[in-house]
Amino acid sequence: MTTQEERELCHRYGARIRGYGLRHLRNAAAAEDLVQHVLLAVLVAVRAGEIQTPERLGAYVFGACRYAVRDMQRGELRQRKIAEQHAATLPEGYWPQWDGVDRTRVELCLLELEARERAVILATFAYDRDTEEIGRDLSLTAGNVRVIRHRALARLQACVGGEP
Numbered sequence: 001m002t003t004q005e006e007r008e009l010c011h012r013y014g015a016r017i018r019g020y021g022l023r024h025l026r027n028a029a030a031a032e033d034l035v036q037h038v039l040l041a042v043l044v045a046v047r048a049g050e051i052q053t054p055e056r057l058g059a060y061v062f063g064a065c066r067y068a069v070r071d072m073q074r075g076e077l078r079q080r081k082i083a084e085q086h087a088a089t090l091p092e093g094y095w096p097q098w099d100g101v102d103r104t105r106v107e108l109c110l111l112e113l114e115a116r117e118r119a120v121i122l123a124t125f126a127y128d129r130d131t132e133e134i135g136r137d138l139s140l141t142a143g144n145v146r147v148i149r150h151r152a153l154a155r156l157q158a159c160v161g162g163e164p
Helices: 003-025 026-049 054-086 104-110 115-126 131-138 142-160
Strands: none
Touching: 003 054, 003 115, 003 142, 054 104, 054 115, 054 142, 104 115, 115 131, 115 142, 131 142
């Protein structure tokens, strides 16, 4: 298959895969990830000669979509369960200095965070764990942990500061 034919394949199926992802994942970013994942898998299969009949390419693409969506949903569910386990309660015995801070407001703002965000914040600041440890515990990469922590801190700051 030539480079031009590969581009045409990507153009032909990209929008359909994105639509499938939006319908089943209900998240635009996840749908974009699905497009990349499936097209890469299809191109690898085409280059390796695994697809014998070109007229069955559409069925192969949507079969790959189905399996990729299932894997993505299982991974998300697994990450959510792990995060909820880690964020279930505030750590026992941890009482920071609260001079000048509305403790109730901070606790309420912590509870407004998503379970995974809360787990990352607590593991970082209450349990003093580094990003690699947190990533292992929550099945995330260290880079993803840093991004989650950065966004969660911004949300906490806005919440404690009274911003919407």
